Amino acid sequence: MKKITILFCIASILLFGYQSPTSTETTQAQAFTQQVPSYAKWGQLAMKRTKEDYPKADIVDYLHIGRQEGPILTTEKFRLWLKEEEKEFGVNVTISFYKDTETVKEVKLEEIKRKSKGKKRR
Structure with missing residues (x-):
């Protein structure tokens, strides 16, 4: 059984x-x-250009800030967080491209300085 x-x-x-x-x-x-986000290819370009400017740094975080569409140009904005040895810092990447052809007009990188913390009270 x-x-x-x-x-x-x-x-x-x-x-x-x-x-x-x-x-x-x-x-x-x-x-x-x-489902691939519309900004995915621009994010790859942002990371590529960042690695070109900061070859020794590792990209540890990535954020798509947003898209601005105009009649001729579209702009994608990203924030990447990098680590190089003991230093951590952010880089804002702005990619402008022609809306009709998706040809890149300009890629801007701007390093973000970390806000300093105020003095502690005793």
């Missing part, structure tokens, strides 16, 4: 345990993996 119960459990698992994903689940999974 014990063998029959075990065989029945195994057969149930084999028959009903695996369910192939429905078409809706498959479509949702594909949509999730295909």
Whole structure:
């Protein structure tokens, strides 16, 4: 009797345990993996240019600040946080490109100075 119960459990698992994903689940999974933010390629450019200017630093954080669209130019802004030896600092990267052709007009990098903390009271 014990063998029959075990065989029945195994057969149930084999028959009903695996369910192939429905078409809706498959479509949702594909949509999730295909969703790439519109700023992704500009973020890659921001990181590339930052690494060119700061070759010894590691990029430890990345933030898309936003997009500004004009009639001719679009601007993407990013903030990257870098670490070089014991020094940590931020870099704002602004990429301006022509809206119709997506040709880059300008890439600006601006190092952010860390705000100093006020003196402690005793």
